[in-house]
Amino acid sequence: MTAPALFDNKTNKQIPDDKLDDDAVKIARQMYRNDMGLISPKDLKKYRSKVGISQRALAEIKGLSPNTIALYEAGEFPTIANNRMLKSLFSNDDVLKEYLIENGNQYSDSVKEKIKAYLGGRKAVLGISSEQPKFKAVQLANWFRVNNYFARQFDYNVDPITQMQVVKLLYFAYGRFLVKSKKRLFSSPILHLQYGPVVEEVHQQFRGMVVLDxxxxxxxxxxxxNLVFSDAEINDLLQKN
Structure with missing residues (x-):
């Protein structure tokens, strides 16, 4: 990594400079973000400016703490799960539209108005198919359960899958499928809570269970x-999680 620094012309020794040291740290942190594919404070601010929302509003949309968004904009690295969720939101307006459809009753009036105003100017690029999903969320969750079971037969270091892991895998697969095909992967509502997304159907099916199998x-x-496995498109999608 190359970073700016001050040197004494006579001794050729580096001269301490707090500002340049801070700049060097920022350069190093940005290089790490680039290498790891992490969102940056600039990405967050750019998206909020584009949609016209505050930090608190973005936190409400994503079901995160306002402090979490503030920390990310101040330079903290996001968690892997939050990074993937935010990148999905930033990359495609259909994801934001889906949040409004699925979670609008949980949002404040001001946040709903902001989202609708933004999406209202983007009608040409929006449009989610009304086609019914091929599988239920629980069926897809069962695919992950069995896939985990097979993995444990070959590697004793693989732990049994948890309900939270299944939900996150479903959430990421849902986002990729929506962006790729403009279709919903499943019809069950996704609730965005402070501790992360919850697929309502899966939560009801496995209520009270932490480790599923x-x-x-x-x-x-x-x-x-076996039913999901027979569908090459969906099976391939889930395999990529």
């Missing part, structure tokens, strides 16, 4: 796995 999965899970 400490041993072998049930018969229904295997039936759903």
């Amino acid at each position: 400490p041993d072998k999965t049930d018969k229904q899970a295997f039936e759903d796995y």
Whole structure:
């Protein structure tokens, strides 16, 4: 890494300079962001400016703490999960439209007005298909359960999958499928809470369960796995998680 610095002409020794040291740290942190594919404070500010929303409003849309967004804009690195969710939102306005459809009843009136005003000027690039999804969220969750079971048979270091992991995998797959095909991967509402996204149907099915399959999965899970596996497009999508 190359960074600016001051040197004494006579001794050729570096002269301490707080501003240049801060600049060097910023350069190093940005290089790390680039290498890891992390969003930057500039990305956050640019998106908020584009949509016309505050830090608090963005936090409300994503189900995050306002302090979390403030810290990210101040230079903190986002978690892997939050980074993926925010990048998905920033990259495609259909994702924002989907949030409004699925979670509008949870948003404040001012946030809903901001989103609608922004999307109202982007009608030409929006349009989510009304085609019904091929599978239910629980069927896709069962695919992840069985896939995890098979992985554990070959590698004893693989842990049983948790409900939170399944939900996150579904959430990321949903976003990629929406961007790629303009279609919903499943119809169950996604609730954006402070601790992360919740797929309502999956949450109801596995209520109270943290680890889903400490041993072998049930018969229904295997039936759903085989059903989803037979659909090459969806199977390939889930494999990429």
